[in-house]
Amino acid sequence: MRKLFGAFAGICFMLSAGLASAEVTPFTFVHISDVHVGSGNNEEALRKGLKEIDKAVPEAEFIIITGDVTDLGSGDELTSYVEALKATKKKVYSVPGNHDGRWSESGKEMFKKIVGPSYEKWDNNGIRFISMDVSMLVEQYAHFDGAQMKKLEADLSSLPEGAPAIISFHHPPFHSSRFFDNDLEFAELIRKYNVPLVLDGHGHSYVRYAYNGTSYAMGGSTFGANAGYRVWKVSPDAINGEIHRFGKSEVESEDPIPMTRATDSAPGDLKQASAGVFELKPASGYEFKSASYKIDDLVTGTATSLETGRFEVDVKKLPVGRHEIVVTAETGDGLKHLRACLFDTSAVTADSSSLFDPISTITREWALGSGGQANPTVNGDVMYVGANDGLFRAIDLKTGDIKWNADLTRETLSTPVVVDGRVYTAALDGNVYCFDAETGKEIWKTGTDNAILASPLVADGRVYIGSGDFHMYAMSADTGDILWKFAAQKHIKMTPALENGKLYFGAWDNWFYCVDAKSGELVWKVPASRSVGLSSATCNPAVKDGRVLMVTHDYSVRCLDARNGSHLWMYKPAKDELGPSYSSAVLVGDMAYLGSINGHVVGYNMVTGEKSFDVDVRPEKTDALFDSAPLIRGDKLYIGSVGGNVYCIDIPSQKVAWSVALQPGFIFTGPAAWGDKLLISSMGNRIFEIPIEPVSPR
Template sequence: MFETPSDDQKHQNDKPQNPVVDAKTPFLIHRRQFVKGIAGTGLALAWFGVFPAKALARLAQENANPIPKNWWFVHGSDSHSNAGPDIDPMEVFLSDVKKAFPQTAFLIDTGDITEHGWEEELDRSRAAIENTYDKPVYAIMGNHDARWSRAGRYAFRNRFGDIHWVIEQENLAVILLDGSVLLEQYGHIDPSELVWLETQLKKLGGKAAMIGFHHPPCDPAQFLDSDQALFRLLARYNVLAVLAGHIHARSDYKVNGIQVVTSGGVVSPKAVYCAWEITGENAVLYERNPVKNEIRKVLSIPLNPRQRGMTMGPLDELKSRKIFGKWHLSAPNESWSAGVDVMLNGKLMDTTSLVAVHSKKLKLELKDLSSGHYEIATIAPKLGVSDMQWRWGDIYKKPDDSVKLRWEITLPAGIQSKPAIYKNRVIIGTNSGVLYARDVTSGNSAWEYNSGADAILSSPVIHKERLYFGTIGECIVCLDPATGHEIWTSPVDGSVIATARIAGESLIVGTGKGWMLALAPEDGTIRWRYKVGNLIKATPAYDGSNLYFGAWDGKFYAVNAATGAEVWVKEMTT
């Protein structure tokens, strides 16, 4: 069953129905309820002959901290649904879940639901869920859902309700994050997404939580570039596990005491996937092998951080100092006596760079280091082992006197589009859907424009005192570049990833549904449309008469810029 979230769910991020509660249970007065009632009316003293004081105190404590019933959820990943004729992998997976874990409260899918992120694949996956499974399914995007998508998060959100979730139960919350990057393979959790995560963790008030996203963190392959910011945040809260996918294998390892668990890729009917039983005190991981028809207990994690030996608080920061041409690293409470690996900007350093290792200090010789910011990490005792201690820090090498840094700012989201310059302003589109205008001299804010929930991949274009850009939400937007005020918006057929251009008297732009459009710059009226076989991602070239562009259908086109008439089409081979 797939449920489109209500408005409350969208904004409060979901408290699903709890299948643990049995609505058919007859209404009976439990002795805890009875004691609570008489205590609340001041009659408890009259019952000392029936309930001794110690028993009454014990019952009161039980009532204050009731032991939750056991409940289950299932974690799968990487079904890679496509539009082919074969049975959908999601359907096969869910059929096995129904058989093996009928007691589960809900299911989470940590991404790569589709092979390409195309709308027809998303539709097929959603249909498989609706037709096969009668429990809530919470899905997030993986790199396959984002890398070749024609409509980005817009298409995913329209079918699966959201791109991040909070599923809160009595004694545990599962929080799912968006770590996808549109049109890219790797993973990244935007600063705005981490702010959202911390807001949700604060609301839990110390309740145990699991965090889920697609790419496994702190992996030797460095799929994710947000490990430092993420684990510095998680260290301050009662987070017992991170759930992921991507590698198509069931695995588990620890990072700074937090368990990382990946599910197998259920695109294969042989894949081993995960099921969690949440008891009053522990989260117990089981793995399901459909081929062997086996369920095996893997590990158990206490919900109480003290029982895990965890102290919630700031993560020790790696300190760095440059002394006589060598970088000295130290962490206040870290010991490297058992060994250490070092990574610089996600790349494992050659051991010859380790000049000296002491239990508390590390000396590095970093040759030919260009100016700029670097992330450095130490991993003890070694990268890739089952229990790792990661510490992060930053190295900054100042530019020489010939290069002057005028200013530097951090925006709440990543940037994948080219900025535009208008007079004394630089205008920047971000992955949060916000367009920022900053003063080129100081970096101070001039104005902001929120285009919606989806990333701006279409770079802003300035022409005759107007600014134009496209949105994933299927619109072309025109703003006053001086003030950021909206002049017009024009709905188009398909998400806009490509950057527009002016050709003659028209604004030209391609869409995710394969339309090349000519719009009137003054009001957004569509003058002509030309259809191709797939996504148009790039800006066309213009020679004064014709437009030249390629599309994801493997063809290259020449079209008259004034009329949209086809000049020629060539099949391209690679």
């Protein structure tokens, strides 16, 4: 029997009925979002907007701003934002958005230092308010972090029974664009409590909708044609919303939201009854008006035969692995309900008539405290990997046990490097670490002046790594002493490439650099693209035989002459064509292979620049390939996707050989190989082990 580590507990989510109302006394507050200080005249627009709010709604006790408070998340922008808030006399609560952490030199460290905590709770007149950070480091997507979900559960469960709570964060959940990978986990958690209202942003509009008895309301921005804000007037029985437009006297009143969240006991639990058959029965006295399902954001359909509570889905359209099915059911009273369930599929074998073979495609899994955005590294029989819970782990792959771990106190995005019995990594605390690979004893730790989002390169007795303090460092691999540091104009996220004593790297300053690896002296630098926003700053460069491959954020792939930085060739995508942008290249022979955000794995000839390899991993619906760099073994290429899948591509035929679903959870990491197994970290708070050759093709 296979052993399961950090086993998935409780395949189907559980249901809890709504809670009774708690006593609330009247008050008023304001909600705005997406002020984007740092872009155009947005700082002045924020000041003006806050003054108008003070004048128009003097009774408001506080203001909630749900993210994207800056445009690029720099320290200067965050400082300007805090200065702009002085235009109001009211208390302001802020949460980060994707713009505050995606391009920031500090991740979210400076937000917490300059603006305030990224998770906060406060009580006001009988209501508990909780602000959360759902933005992701260096990504545009959203995720309910494992550690914050534990805090949320604790802060809701500590309330008196029936006491209401209002939650705020940036991205809107349950959106057709799938900003989240685990928003159903959030929906299931809050159904146990009286959460009548959730505030969000991101869309610069006033969208409002309701699921499971909870209303979701998007906040307006302080700039643009639709600029405005919501005023929320709270009474003991209801929360009344009003939309105000800046510079206009008209007020748009909205339907009141009951203070006691509508009970959500109409549908029962969604569960798997048998292979391909699911059950969702309405409670006594209710009937379904309609019901639809979606599996892995891919397969959709209508849940028929609901009078029996059972419906069938064609799971043969799915790859093997773990899947999430979400049912949206509308009852006769007009309320919409969400139910979710996870289920596993295995391949059909030649000697089995059952759809589910007893051999699983997930052979082991390890639980993480938060999601994983760091690639695992395998050395011998040990896997080394960091995660967003701050723990750096060494896992014995023979036994599955944790060999040792180290608390780095902050998120780790670095891919560890193992050389001569030592393992090197870095974290957002700004430190580079060297541990004894066998015992985990810290050998040295060297600090930089800002967070580190990059991975180290270890070669010739040196550790080369970029930092959020705008410098590329060379440190002694033996002692950690800083040998030199080279100043760029913005932060450095990528890992440099090294050939013939020269380092090649880009930064978020739109320059691409060549630096002498021994002295740290500049050899040459060339502009990367047309603007800073299109810098060559995310994909790691690759170098071979005097040719340097780098990718810019206009989806162009460039090959430079290593001697002077001149262009040897450039592949510029056609209009509206999305290409490589985040996934780093892997070189095999004269070919460079990368993932692209349009869901294609592409390959370019390093000599000619010809794009001679192009595979759409999921033609039926785009499955974006962001940061996951390909792993190539023999004639097979392996890569992870935003959709939470791992793909195997047969290189000679340019076809997908198979795929495995690992739901729910974005995959931004590249896989590592251990014998006949693949290991990959997921934002689903897990590291998965799967066979390199599953039972049958996709």
